Amino acid sequence: MSALVHQERPAASGAPEGLLVLHHGRGADDHDLLSLGDVLDPEQRLHVVTPRAPLTLPGWPGYHWYVVPRVGYPDPETFAAARAKLTAFHDELWERTGIAPERTIFGGFSMGSVMSYTMGLSGDRPAPAGILAFAGFVPTVDGWQPDVAGRAEAGTRAFVAHGRNDQVMDVEFARRAQALLEAGGVDVEYHESDAAHHIDPAHVPDAVRWVADTLPRA
Template identity: 75%
Template sequence: MSTIYRERPAAGEAEGLLVLHHGRGADEHDLLSLGDTLDPERRLHVVTPRAPLTLGGWPGYHWYVVPRVGYPDHETFHNAYRGLADFHDELWERTGIAPEKTIFGGFSMGSVMSYSLGLGADRPTPAGILAFSGFIPVVDDWQPDLDKRPRVFIAHGRQDPVMEVGFARRAKDLLEAGGLDVEYHESDAAHHIDPAHVPAAIDFVGRTLVGERAPR
């Protein structure tokens, strides 16, 4: 089944690709405005795919089933992984923008998928990973490939009741121990994107895809 998505083209020729994966219970519309915030000059092509699952009793769409936070359900995680892999491959072919000019970003469950596809041993390496309130998953048949070298931006709230801040700290420690370039931000926020972290995220996107600090 084809992935449903929204996109916002660059104002001119795109200098990179920003793919934003929404969190649990949201949809492809949720982070489209974040793309405008992170790329105010519209230098990038922004795409927001919809997760594949609907779950009884829950609104919106989900990337995988959650038996325990931090440990995705094996079958639904790998189904989402394969679907996103196909979507990313089609996107790179259609836009002509290469993986090395791409950032995978996301919030919550969408950050998990950004880590997973960005660090998957069988996948191309993106330029960067932008992880708001997420974690590197523990799931059978997937391990982060720390020989990959995307830049990584992590932002998390110490008051997060859904994905506690220890997940972000462990991701930072794991990636830095593997030699990756990690920019880490913490605040007293709960489970949301803290506006205080947005200026640093704008700079990260500008440095990673455009090669300069983004204007504010």
């Protein structure tokens, strides 16, 4: 049984050409990005999965991946717990679906992008085909370091999109992520706009194309 509550949208043909795992943002749930899966995969070639974060916080709505003492620097204990649950979840998903990590994209919004970076850049984990990050950051946290060079060697790609008027996660986080990934040799497609803390519709067509390019027809 999976470690996390989740939603799934199977491929239309019943034989998926890849896996798209979308991690929701702070205070949302597993239903939040399910419709985004349909947008990013309009031909329904992929198996889309949206896990629910494991943490609830008193006084805060929805679900959370970790506690936020300061933006950019997750609480190590709750971050490690979420990472462990996602590790088990992704392993179970790959085994159950038979879809390999190299045919998988980890995507997300805000805190969900942080977890997508985390799982996609962890050197002790299988390398995914791609990381799709809307309004997020590569975390700085005790006990975890990104293996950017290893991901580049494995062929992992990245799509980074952020708004210059983001009042929650400053656009500088995205610029730092781009610089970190490119310095390590990762193929990065980077987009900025005047958006605030949301997925800018102007970035979506490019994201749709990027998903199709990253997981081309077998």
